[in-house]
Amino acid sequence: DTGVSQDPRHKITKRGQNVTFRCDPISEHNRLYWYRQTLGQGPEFLTYFQNEAQLEKSRLLSDRFSAERPKGSFSTLEIQRTEQGDSAMYLCASSYGRNGEQYFGPGTRLTVT
């Protein structure tokens, strides 16, 4: 296993369009996390899954955002009706168990024009 992967690495979209990002965690990891990071800031927690169950969502995750992990493996994060304020790096991380070390992917950089 080569680690957490994310696709695409970069996405440029026009305001109002929908975008979807994918995260493939390390195969034996049962937990998967999504974060958003803007320039000069630390990552902000968005949501996490244990297996296929979404256990917690941040208030940052408005109703335009939805995340899924249908089979407890890969996860998708969809943003509907994108806004310029959604421009950020979206990071995915995975871990085994509660408070296991989180391994991060390279991120998807979203630019909304």
Place this chain on the structure above:
Amino acid sequence: AQTVTQSQPEMSVQEAETVTLSCTYDTSESDYYLFWYKQPPSRQMILVIRQEAYKQQNATENRFSVNFQKAAKSFSLKISDSQLGDAAMYFCAYGNNDMRFGAGTRLTVKP
């Protein structure tokens, strides 16, 4: 809500010297974990060191060590014998199911 504060936006150290990065946090929980992550310019986050709150002994990983003061809610990172490759953003994080990060400290290492 848990918050993590890193009061030093930027720090600089001479190669081979020692530097300490500060972090404080706020929580009402007794069981939690603390982490220091490094984010080099390529932006992939890497775990540097972790500390379980129930352990009194400070964690150490080679040149990296922490000073964990639970009562003061302080968790500083000491980097000894600094190397050029240590230059990066360093994030302190609080973990208990999810993870809360500080705003980061940019460390520059001067040759």
